[in-house]
């Protein structure tokens with residue numbers, strides 16, 4: 001059964017850690033395949049899908065700079081990590097016969113496409129999943145900001161941030177039994193109360209362009225499809 005959705009084009013943001021499954025590091029192929037199937041169910045609804053995948057399962061710039069590496073070098077390594085994750089997701093989606101393009105903010109023509117906005121829009125119109133890799137292409141940014149930037153450029157209706165929990169809570173629900181989930185929360189409350197949604201740069205960029213952020217659990221099977229059809233629990237940042 002394929003439920004109805006009002007969404008035509010969306011951005012799915014997941015962290016690199018979402019791909020490492022039960023391991024403490026790197027890529028866990030069954031987990032990558034599971035997420036690819038979640039994307040497939042939404043693709044089957046006719047929704048145009050953009051994706052940004054982080055790199056934290058492989059390398060984070062801050063971790064490198066804490067070990068004495070120059071921050072910019074470490075950040076470029078983090079961006080390269082996101083390209084590896086994007087290629088893994090592309091491979092899993094193509095196993096499911098979904099046409100996919102990996103589009104990198106840093107040109108590496110032998111590996112994937114360079115980012116050309118109008119070309120990416122064309123891919124989406126042809127129902128190809130576009131995975132935006134290498135973040136924004138700039139150090140000192142995050143993939144949350146990259147997802148917000150590309151979502152704006154691609155005119156997505158919302159960013160869907162797939163996490164381990166089903167929304168935004170007033171405190172960490174993994175640590176506090178009495179944590180309360182917000183149904184909706186304002187951008188300014190996210191910033192002011194320092195709620196763990198996305199980093200401040202990303203939230204400000206979403207706020208300034210009225211781009212809603214929908215935080216939901218990617219651990220629920222069928223969760224992504226359900227959220228697009230307005231079912232299940234989630235938090236809408238608006």
Ligand code: UDP
Pocket residue numbers: 014015016017053054055056057059060061062074075076077078079081082134135136137138139140141142143144146
């Ligand atoms: N990064 C960057 N510029 C960007 C996006 C990412 O420098 O526009 C680097 C940064 O070092 C970051 C790493 O890539 O730590 C991995 O991205 P992120 O931490 O956002 O991944 P996630 O936490 O979502 O897995």
